Amino acid sequence: MSAVLRHASVLLVAGLLLTGVLQAQRGTTRGRSFEPVRLGPHIGYNFDADALTLGAQVTLPLSRRVELYPTFDYYAISPGSAWALNADVKYRPPTRAGALYVGGGFGYLRTGTTGDVNVNLVGGMESLRRAFVPYAEGRITLGNGSAFQVVGGVSFKLR
Secondary structure, three states, rough: OOOHHHHHHHHHHHHHHHHHHHHHHHHHHHHOOOOOOOOEEEEEOOOOOOEEEEEEEEEEOOOOOOOEEEEEEEEEEOOEEEEEEEEEEEEOOOOOOOOOEEEEEEEEEEEEOEEEEEEEEEEEEEEOOOOOEEEEEEEEEOOOOOOEEEEEEEEEEEE
């Protein structure tokens, strides 16, 4: 991937994150009834890299069913290092508890000195009825850095 396309992708992801933060703040100040911003750590396993992953995620509600979902993952590989920065959107289909979600977006995977922009597909479930939100999800990354990983973690609601 060319340097120009890589920089443009990073700027697009940053713009999406900023838009999501502003929308989430505006939604909570207008008294809308959707979940607050959530953030927290996660741990998982990437099957294609055969590596443990440690990371963090932020959930920024845009509406009752749609959330901006940036995540960061660090992969414990040897030798070298790898990390990913993802900008996904989650959709909650209408279910009784609202625990299931599906979504997708873009991710930047950096391995050693090279990086690739890829497409993500995510799906999972989380318990929104607590002050802290445990969750489990699967992520498929399609592109030059194709991979499948599962993670579990906990997010904390910010009021």
